Amino acid sequence: MNKGDVVVETTGLGRSYGTKQVLDDVSISLRAGEVTGFVGANGAGKTTAIRLMLGLLRGNGRTLFLGHPLHYWGAPGTVVGAVLGGVAGHPRHRLRQHLRMVAAGSAVPDRRVDEVLDTVGLTGAARLRLSELSLGMAQRVGIAQALLADPPVLVLDEPANGLDPHSIRWLRDFLRGQAALGRAVLVSSHLLSEMEQMADHVLVLTRGRVVAAAPMAQLLERVDSRRTVTVECPDLSALAGLVEANGGRLRPMGHQRATVTGLDRVRVGALALEATVPLYELREERPSLEDFYLGVAEEEFKIS
Template identity: 70%
Template sequence: MAEHDTLLEAQGLGRSFGGKPVVANVSFTLRAGEVTGFVGANGAGKTTTIRLMLGLLRGKGQTLYLGRPLLAWGAPGRVVGAVLGGVAGHPGHTVRAHLRMVAAGSGADDHRVDELLELVGLQGAAKMRLSGLSLGMSQRAGIAQALLGDPPVLILDEPANGLDPHSLHWLRHFLRGQAAAGRAVLVSSHLLGEMEQLADQVVVLTRGRVVATASMREIVEQAASRRTVTIETPELQALAGSVAAQGGVFEPSGEQRATITGLDRKQIGDLALTEGIPVYWLHEEKPSLEDFYLRVAEEEFKIS
């Protein structure tokens, strides 16, 4: 399977509750070799959309997996694996027993169970009961369960909720590894800082509608064009003229401070050096994924 092949297409998904639309005309694609961040505030419709994609809810539109509806595949678990909040099973079952039971129903053998326990780092917890798992361990067990059928598409709904830094670090690197292996990975989250480190592209959902789809490269490029540099110098007026001559915008913000847009930190530092202007402090701030999200969400609210 070639990298960046389209593995999933969500087409015009919609769902209403009590006559009120909660998801409206949601469309996007997932490609092999990429992690897609499905981002939005709590209540934006992320979980409802994922359940529509998996056929767990009825609604408008359709989702195609490798060009076909999920029900057209004889073994859906070999097409898509989903983690919707850790692992669900009898609390008295051990991790290995639970995974073996699920494997038997999906046509996977016990060897696959042991392979996945090692992959997600739970080989030492294989005999623990599900009721005794920490949140992070439960997420790992859920991922192992989702991968039993070796599916090309992996979907996780808010997997970072409540995880400690160590578990977040593991999850980030694990999912990047799954994408590198050729899977298409969808991760829903409202933790935008985490998505900034994980995703190749983001789909922004606001009030049940997709308001932006962009690659992280595009977001970084937009951020570069909107960077702000703060500088402290005793010669503000002299620097202001030099900055204007280079096409930058100079705005004093204090007795010896100013903010500059249109030029980056290196350009400003070189300019000050050339002009012999002393600089006491120089700081560059680029908009983040959170800034991008807030901007497109605010534009959506204005339109509505």
């Protein structure tokens, strides 16, 4: 399996609760060596989609893991490791003991337990009881469980929920490292800004539908294309003429202030300097990824 190979192919996922359609024709591709961010507001349908992919819910569509449905594989844990929140174990069991029981259920040797404890940085916590784990440690235990059978695919549903900044940074670096090892990683979140630092590819889900899907680099280019220049100028009519003659657009805001689109800050400043038009303020703002895709989602649903 080479980097970029499609490992998981999901097509046409759909799910209804009564007359309410909560997921509509969702398709997802996961590639080896890449982190795919699955982003949407709480209630957008991310968890439903993930559970359909894993066969934990019934609905429309199909998902192929390495070219086959998950039930084709005799030991699904060797194909996909899933972190769906929480640690399912007796609170009085010690961490190493708990992982050994999970490993036995997947025919994984005990030595693998110590390997994954080291991988997630919990070797020193191996004798803690599950009830003694912090939220961040519990998330790491979930990841350790998912890694026990060394699967080529990792799926994590909102793993950053409730974590402190230090734990979020650890998670981000860890998942990037897993992708570098060749795994295909799917991580859901309601924080698009977090995906900017983590994901190679992003899917944005709104009201059960994918409204955007693209490589992160492409998304950032689209965001950058919507940079806005703000100016304060005593002669906005003169500046407007310069801007529009060079392919931009100036929109007055009142009190000698205006926004300029279609030209960057450097170009606006150079034009004003050449024409001796004074500027009291000149700054450029880049919209956040959240703002950008909220706009994309609104446009999508206005059209539909």
